[in-house]
Amino acid sequence: MxxxxxxxxxxxxxxxxxxxxxxxxxxxxxxxxxxxxxxxxxxxxxxxxxxxxxxxxxxxxxxxxxxxxxxxxxxxxxxxxxxxxxxxxxxxxxxxxxxxxxxxxxxxxxxxxxxxxxxxxxxxxxxxxxxxxxxxxxxxxxxxxxxxxxxxxxxxLGFHPYGGAAERSLAEITPAMGFVVGKKANAPKGSIVRFVISGGQNSTFDVKVGDRASVSYDLDSSPTTVLEIGFLAFTRLIGGRSDDGADYLTRVTVSGDNALGERVLTNLNYLI
Structure with missing residues (x-):
């Protein structure tokens, strides 16, 4: 959490x-x-x-x-x-x-x-x-x-998805997903985008779009879109890293509203 x-x-x-x-x-x-x-x-x-x-x-x-x-x-x-x-x-x-x-x-x-x-x-x-x-x-x-x-x-040398620094990195990234979904991906009001993170660090959370988009761990509503993504791919995409063709990027799946899901993926990079 x-x-x-x-x-x-x-x-x-x-x-x-x-x-x-x-x-x-x-x-x-x-x-x-x-x-x-x-x-x-x-x-x-x-x-x-x-x-x-x-x-x-x-x-x-x-x-x-x-x-x-x-x-x-x-x-x-x-x-x-x-x-x-x-x-x-x-x-x-x-x-x-x-x-x-x-x-x-x-x-x-x-x-x-x-x-x-x-x-x-x-x-x-x-x-x-x-x-x-x-x-x-x-x-x-x-x-x-x-x-x-x-x-x-x-x-x-191989990626390192374990340990306190990895866990803290996920904790730093997660709140920014409200900005990504609501502002950058322009998800419509009422949308719920569920992130299912796995692979070294595991987390499931929703971004619910109301007057503003915010992260919620209360998975009490059916999501509009579900993004299943490995922790490695998640961090690389939010960092705008040029890993084109990397194997881990093929293990990102979108279900539900595919157009919204793809828009979120395209706009994951929020770092300066």
Missing amino acids: GTTLQLDDVVTDLEEVWERLLEIGQEIPESKWTHPTACPSWSIADNFAHIVGTEAMLAGEPRPNIAGVDMSIVKNPIAEMNQHWVESMRSSSKTEILDRLSKLKETRSKRLRSMTPEEWETLGPSPVGQAPYARFMQIRVFDCYMHEQDIRQAAD
């Missing part, structure tokens, strides 16, 4: 995904370090650099100012900031990037675990606008988890 935003729970999930990133980083041979990933325009190295850059920024390091940053892939100020960090590490070696991530893991973990309840709940800027710091850190778990899967796919 969801995951709590208690400090210890969130930080444990962050530490889990950071540790796994360090482990797979060591596994990836130098020959694959610059392989492209499904995250548009970024290599394996770039995905690691993005994670390092964001945590460095949160640790208080100033954003680098790179002349001639590639603006063709930048859609908003957050993406521009990310690109400056990524391009600042293009000349860094695999060892340098992983060493930096390892040090940031320790620094950030220590700082997060020392926060007071008031600091943890303080409102501030985040990728979704003003939000409690706790919510921002849940988004960090989700972001790190998504990029971990980008890296795994490109390095042929």
Whole structure:
């Protein structure tokens, strides 16, 4: 039904995904370090650099100012900031990037675990606008988890749909389905779109469209459309990943109002 935003729970999930990133980083041979990933325009190295850059920024390091940053892939100020960090590490070696991530893991973990309840709940800027710091850190778990899967796919290491970070990522994604169904897919009032998620993470919920669309776990009405989708496909589609032809995408099924279901699938990508 969801995951709590208690400090210890969130930080444990962050530490889990950071540790796994360090482990797979060591596994990836130098020959694959610059392989492209499904995250548009970024290599394996770039995905690691993005994670390092964001945590460095949160640790208080100033954003680098790179002349001639590639603006063709930048859609908003957050993406521009990310690109400056990524391009600042293009000349860094695999060892340098992983060493930096390892040090940031320790620094950030220590700082997060020392926060007071008031600091943890303080409102501030985040990728979704003003939000409690706790919510921002849940988004960090989700972001790190998504990029971990980008890296795994490109390095042929297999996806990882289990554990606290995966569960928290699903908890972060699910509320946004009201926006996807009601706003992006323009589902008519009275519609009920049921999502049946399986494969590592399992969840069934409805998006009910009234004056606004909202998520409900009370499966007390017959749905207009049912989307049965694997957790992996769900996360890849909401992230707009370029996995065309991937086997897991063939295991998405739509029943009921097919036109509405296909419209929802087409509009699942809501990330910035």
